Amino acid sequence: MKLWKTILAAAALSLAAATSALAARTDLTLGIVLEPPHLDPTAGAAAAIGEVTYANVFEGLTRIDDNGQVQPGLAESWAVSDDGKVYTFKLHSGVKFHDGSAFSADDVKFSLDRARAKDSLNPQKQLFAHITDVTAVDPTIVKVTLDGPQGSFLYNMGQVAAVIVAKRSADGNKDKPIGTGPFKLDHWAKGSEITLVKNTEYWGTAAALDKATFRIVPDAAAAVPALLSGDIQAFANMPAQDALGQIQSDPRFSVVIGSTEGETILSINNKKPPFDKLAVRQALASAIDRSAIIAAASNGLGKPIGSHFSPGDAGYVDLTGVYPHDIAKAKEYLKEAGLENGFSATLKLPPVPYARDGGQVIQSQLKEIGVNLQIIPVEWAEWLSQVFTNKDYDLTIVSHVEPNDIDIYSRPGYYFQYDNPKFNDVIKALGTAVDKDKRLELLGEAQKILAHDVPAVYLFELPKIGVWDAKLQGMWTNWPIEADDLTKVKWTD
Amino acid sequence: MTAYLLKRLIIAALTLVLASMVVFAIMEVLPGDPARLMLGLNASADQVELLRNQMGLNAPLVLRYLHWAGGLLRLDFGRSYTYSVPVIDLVRERVAVSLPLALIALALSTIIAIPVGVFSASRQGRAGDTLAMGAAQLGVAVPNFWFALILIYLFAVWLHLVPAGGFPGWNAGIWPALKSLILPAVALALPQAAILGRVARSALIEVLNEDYIRTARAKGLPYRAVLWRHGLRNAMIPVLTILGLQFAFLLAGTIIIENVFYLPGLGRLIFQAITQRDLIVVESIVMLLVAAVILINLLVDFSYAIVDPRLRGRQ
Numbered sequence: 001m002k003l004w005k006t007i008l009a010a011a012a013l014s015l016a017a018a019t020s021a022l023a024a025r026t027d028l029t030l031g032i033v034l035e036p037p038h039l040d041p042t043a044g045a046a047a048a049i050g051e052v053t054y055a056n057v058f059e060g061l062t063r064i065d066d067n068g069q070v071q072p073g074l075a076e077s078w079a080v081s082d083d084g085k086v087y088t089f090k091l092h093s094g095v096k097f098h099d100g101s102a103f104s105a106d107d108v109k110f111s112l113d114r115a116r117a118k119d120s121l122n123p124q125k126q127l128f129a130h131i132t133d134v135t136a137v138d139p140t141i142v143k144v145t146l147d148g149p150q151g152s153f154l155y156n157m158g159q160v161a162a163v164i165v166a167k168r169s170a171d172g173n174k175d176k177p178i179g180t181g182p183f184k185l186d187h188w189a190k191g192s193e194i195t196l197v198k199n200t201e202y203w204g205t206a207a208a209l210d211k212a213t214f215r216i217v218p219d220a221a222a223a224v225p226a227l228l229s230g231d232i233q234a235f236a237n238m239p240a241q242d243a244l245g246q247i248q249s250d251p252r253f254s255v256v257i258g259s260t261e262g263e264t265i266l267s268i269n270n271k272k273p274p275f276d277k278l279a280v281r282q283a284l285a286s287a288i289d290r291s292a293i294i295a296a297a298s299n300g301l302g303k304p305i306g307s308h309f310s311p312g313d314a315g316y317v318d319l320t321g322v323y324p325h326d327i328a329k330a331k332e333y334l335k336e337a338g339l340e341n342g343f344s345a346t347l348k349l350p351p352v353p354y355a356r357d358g359g360q361v362i363q364s365q366l367k368e369i370g371v372n373l374q375i376i377p378v379e380w381a382e383w384l385s386q387v388f389t390n391k392d393y394d395l396t397i398v399s400h401v402e403p404n405d406i407d408i409y410s411r412p413g414y415y416f417q418y419d420n421p422k423f424n425d426v427i428k429a430l431g432t433a434v435d436k437d438k439r440l441e442l443l444g445e446a447q448k449i450l451a452h453d454v455p456a457v458y459l460f461e462l463p464k465i466g467v468w469d470a471k472l473q474g475m476w477t478n479w480p481i482e483a484d485d486l487t488k489v490k491w492t493d
Numbered sequence: 494m495t496a497y498l499l500k501r502l503i504i505a506a507l508t509l510v511l512a513s514m515v516v517f518a519i520m521e522v523l524p525g526d527p528a529r530l531m532l533g534l535n536a537s538a539d540q541v542e543l544l545r546n547q548m549g550l551n552a553p554l555v556l557r558y559l560h561w562a563g564g565l566l567r568l569d570f571g572r573s574y575t576y577s578v579p580v581i582d583l584v585r586e587r588v589a590v591s592l593p594l595a596l597i598a599l600a601l602s603t604i605i606a607i608p609v610g611v612f613s614a615s616r617q618g619r620a621g622d623t624l625a626m627g628a629a630q631l632g633v634a635v636p637n638f639w640f641a642l643i644l645i646y647l648f649a650v651w652l653h654l655v656p657a658g659g660f661p662g663w664n665a666g667i668w669p670a671l672k673s674l675i676l677p678a679v680a681l682a683l684p685q686a687a688i689l690g691r692v693a694r695s696a697l698i699e700v701l702n703e704d705y706i707r708t709a710r711a712k713g714l715p716y717r718a719v720l721w722r723h724g725l726r727n728a729m730i731p732v733l734t735i736l737g738l739q740f741a742f743l744l745a746g747t748i749i750i751e752n753v754f755y756l757p758g759l760g761r762l763i764f765q766a767i768t769q770r771d772l773i774v775v776e777s778i779v780m781l782l783v784a785a786v787i788l789i790n791l792l793v794d795f796s797y798a799i800v801d802p803r804l805r806g807r808q
Contacts (some may be wrong), residue, residue, distance in 0.1 A: 038575065121540055126537075174577050191757025218761070219752040231658065329502020381523070388534065443769060
């Protein structure tokens with residue numbers, strides 16, 4: 001009799017355990033450092049817009065996955081004409097926008113035409129520059145014609161600024177985003193949090209989460225207690241680097257270090273003497289010690305780079321050895337430039353830890369070869385107007401987070417003031433190259449030119465420091481684009 | 494009294510006009526282009542120019558000032574460049590956090606400071622006074638963000654009594670909303686209480702040395718009655734002055750505490766608007782704050798008259 005009681009009790013207990021396992025959590029609160037100014041990825045460049053909306057609220061024809069690969073999005077398949085100029089997309093049917101209206105080829109035409117229009121305010125308008133025509137053949141077929149073959153067209157159509165919006169809701173997307181994604185906006189308490197809820201009429205695989213809240217935590221010191229108290233269960237990229245050890249040793253949390261597309265570089269004003277001399281730039285490259293900079297500026301987590309290319313991307317060539325850390329050699333370069341007594345210059349630092357911390361290390365390293373840097377801290381608005389727009393700077397540290405952006409060195413008027421016809425030719429060839437091997441070869445060539453010519457000193461690839469509850473699965477490890485895709489995120493027990 | 498009031502109102506209006514010019518000029522001088530900030534590194538110069546035109550940033554300076562100031566007169570505070578919603582809506586949301594927070598902190602600080610001040614003054618130079626004033630010294634010296642973090646680790650991480658930060662909104666219910674304001678209010682109140690306590694103590698000591706206090710004691714009033722009724726009442730003027738200043742500070746100067754507790758308050762809105770060069774938001778909110786400070790000062794002036802009947806006759 002007693003035995004029966006025990007068995008019964010045990011059965012009841014395991015039943016209770018099973019029910020609680022079935023009722024796994026379906027809500028998630030994520031911490032983000034910067035609040036998006038609005039929620040329309042086609043109208044603003046702020047990375048936080050994409051973090052919240054990409055793949056969750058808005059979708060593009062294609063989508064970029066965790067590994068930077070192109071996957072089908074709203075287009076289930078596509079065909080490319082033999083000359084590489086015409087892309088025919090077959091769209092999913094039965095797709096609805098969050099306001100209940102049906103999605104069709106007309107919306108694709110509207111979105112792409114709007115993005116490439118003369119008066120377009122799309123922050124990545126260059127992605128659409130080669131489109132010459134968009135035709136809605138029937139409700140599920142769209143034909144996009146380009147002015148020539150484009151190697152990265154499908155990738156570009158998966159980027160944040162290329163998401164598909166509807167004509168009737170496009171103007172209101174900043175405040176009330178209407179997309180086709182598995183989540184829709186529930187409410188946005190400005191300055192506090194943005195809450196998304198599951199879109200029950202989603203066309204594809206439904207999300208496991210019912211509710212996802214992005215809470216704005218601007219202060220690194222506040223991020224740690226928020227995580228420890230359980231108020232916030234995930235940071236796609238955690239700001240508190242000093243406390244990372246403490247969190248890593250806590251079994252309640254997973255710490256996942258991933259890669260980003262953020263090439264952190266010491267940008268040089270290439271037209272401003274003495275930086276117009278190759279030997280001076282070579283001296284800078286030889287004088288800096290990447291490992292010390294990485295230790296100070298990214299807690300030792302960043303990967304060293306020798307050119308403007310992410311180590312995680314296909315076609316990466318390790319060029320960190322082109323100018324090894326060598327003070328004597330650096331002094332020789334300076335002598336070659338006729339500056340054996342060194343010189344003075346300014347270093348403008350934007351308000352991000354990697355720049356402010358890394359800048360001090362670079363200042364002391366360059367002092368060893370007689371280059372005296374005066375550090376000038378600037379805010380982003382100042383950086384954009386003084387450095388980026390007016391090119392009023394000598395040196396600056398910044399992370400270029402745009403994916404596959406090696407072409408920026410060939411853009412006329414870009415703030416590097418770098419103009420190398422040989423490099424421009426490679427980028428031009430790359431633009432129209434479709435063959436995969438040919439592309440990788442050209443990418444390698446472009447990287448090598450930059451590594452040797454030093455239009456900027458390449459420091460390290462910014463790490464993504466993912467920290468979340470150990471029971472949470474499906475968060476992105478890497479940031480090929482800055483997005484917190486929650487479509488596969490779920491709680492386990 | 495009417496002439497006095499009129500004079501004060503004219504001064505207030507002039508202050509507002511002057512402040513509007515200064516604020517507008519400062520924001521104009523600041524380097525930075527809100528259009529470039531919104532469109533980012535990949536946008537072309539043409540696109541930036543297009544957006545500047547849309548935002549009305551290319552109009553002449555004087556015209557823009559008049560447009561903005563004219564709007565203020567009609568209580569139209571403009572639209573935020575970044576959020577693209579009316580500024581007044583943003584302010585309303587933030588005031589719903591900042592005003593209760595400031596009031597709670599002020600109440601806490603007064604509740605702590607006045608008894609401590611009275612206690613210290615009545616035991617001037619003795620051990621209790623030294624101890625209380627030592628504590629006050631500490632309260633002034635301890636950085637409030639550090640104190641806030643200690644509070645968070647103790648009450649949120651360890652004891653799980655309150656959330657570590659954030660604000661659920663008043664829609665979530667009075668208690669959850671209040672709960673999230675307790676720790677920030679304590680963190681804000683402590684240094685304020687320390688200052689206020691010291692001011693209350695020294696004001697009271699000065700009053701207690703006055704002749705009329707001796708007279709009151711001589712005619713046989715108990716010490717307690719003299720202290721609270723005659724002493725404290727007469728020591729209120731410096732205390733009220735400090736309170737007025739503290740309230741103005743608590744309304745918008747609490748950016749650090751707002752950051753530590755990630756509260757969506759006014760201070761953070763202004764800070765964010767400055768970094769994003771959301772000029773219209775900064776300008777309009779600063780004007781609202783100037784108006785609030787002027788109003789608080791007026792109220793403090795009137796409260797002098799309440800505590801000190803002699804001031805009522807004077808102009």
